Amino acid sequence: MIAYFLLVHRFPEQFKRMFQAIYAPGNIYLIHIDRNSGKALAQELEAFLAPYQGVEILPARRVLWGGYSLVEAELRGMRRLLEMDAGWTHFINLSGQDFPLKSQGYIRDYLSAHPNTQFMRCADQLAIRPDTMNRVSHLFIEVFRRIFRTRIARAFPRGATPFIGTQWKVVSRRFCEFACHDPLTARFKRFYKRSFIADEGFFQTLLMNGFPQGDVVDDDLRTIDWVPDGDIKLRPRTFTRRDATRLTLSPDLFARKFDMNEDREIFDLLEHHLASSAASNFNPLGDRCVVERGMTIARTSSGMGDSVSAG
Template identity: 25%
Template sequence: MKIVYLILAHRYPDQLIRLVNKLNTEDTHFLIHLDKKVGRYEYHYIHNALASNGNVDFLKRHTCNWAGFGIMKATYEGIKFCVENNIACDYLCLMSGQDYPIKSNGFIFDYLKAHEGKSFINFNSLPNPIWTNHNGGLERLTNWYIITDKQRYGFPNNLFSSRPRLSKLFKNTIGKVIPKRKFPSGFKPYGGAQFWTLHSKHVRYVYDIIQSHPDFFNFFKYVMVSDEFLFQTIMGNYPQQAELINTTLHFLEWDRPGAVLNYKDRENLRTTEHLFARKFDCNVDAEIIDYLDSHLL
């Protein structure tokens, strides 16, 4: 069993290095994407700490703004690198630099071996009530979104999200003449959690779909939080649905500031069936990662 971890990181070099070292075995490989906004010093610090490992590759870098398409380009960079360089891979696991395992490496390998041939990805047909705004998620696809480092602009809706009256005025005037986007034909839209673990045959399937449908891939340039829709749509339309397990292997808690896990979450982390958890911030609570190392891992 060979596991490739595709890690998207944008800060906290020491936390990223700790994550790689914790997951590192003779049967793992790491594809690391460092946000282009990461400074030169931090980049070389990480590179010098990990590059000597024979199982670490650093990917071509993209600028990754929250909710923007750069995250998709970074993720696909890893998929493409894995396929085109024939990296030994039974499973490709997408992670962030602020994730951490909550099961041992042996448990993770045994778990994936027991489900060999299956992929783990959360996907829901749209519209779906899990998105309480944006018409069940559909408006994230049918609006035009321009994402920058500091702002998100939506046409014809959500242009001035912080100023409701101005947003409503725009929607009822200029917004009426801006056509909504049409979802690519041949695909039914799906959305779900960003992080997935795909079997190699499904990694190849995603690669082939994007290679053969460049217009489909480019459609997501103007989608709000495209990382919750692109791969979910591809696999939601996959013909052999019995090969998919509709879940994420990540434990997440979003109903708190910054969605950062802390020491008070230790019992939930200990008892959950998930393999990984996010997110952790050593500047907020370093004790929880120490607890995971000493009690779970």
């Protein structure tokens, strides 16, 4: 069983198509609707979701891009999903602008083949992304819905290594239990509350500085094209029907991002693809997730990690 956590802040019709594409009886689904999006969106989605079993809406709170509120929303989501059902084995987070590339049967079989593996983009922040260390090197504060960096420098938690990646992940139930309830995580929660873009580093740092079980694959199982975008160094390019062949041939489970206002046809093409054998039949002999999809991150005995190529 899979537990989905869905973050939605706009495009209700697009969300509905995505939800119908990932819905399967037996899974559970928790939806977070950004309170900044207004009551109309929340009411429309509540009415749409009402007939579905195993679905719940998380009480709304405002989310600020770059702030710790994104991490807190996900921790709230993990805690609630753990309470909702004791049977699920994997947690997947998606935005309302994502779309599956594989059927739910395929995804369940894939995750069953990797029961103790955490799929998350994960890199040593100082060694690989030193340009982002300013996110954690100083104290940040939120004032009037804006985030400001102070002049107060601070050291990273003693004995730990900062890691960085993306917000997106496929992780085990045990990792969610660890992130939500283990006392070892408390110091990282305190630290990242005063950082910038915590959602791209907090969970990676937890994973590589204390979580004891399973393997880590440096991959979020998403097809994403990162392109330059002004002051924001990279943003995900919007996929259109011109990308259909690439997406249907992708080994990934999901893709992002999509915009129905820009191109509706890509949704028709992907929905047709999901009914095909290529999207439905997982072949363990063809599974190349570790060798060709990324790197396995090995831990030292201290719990601090190094990235080593699996191939």
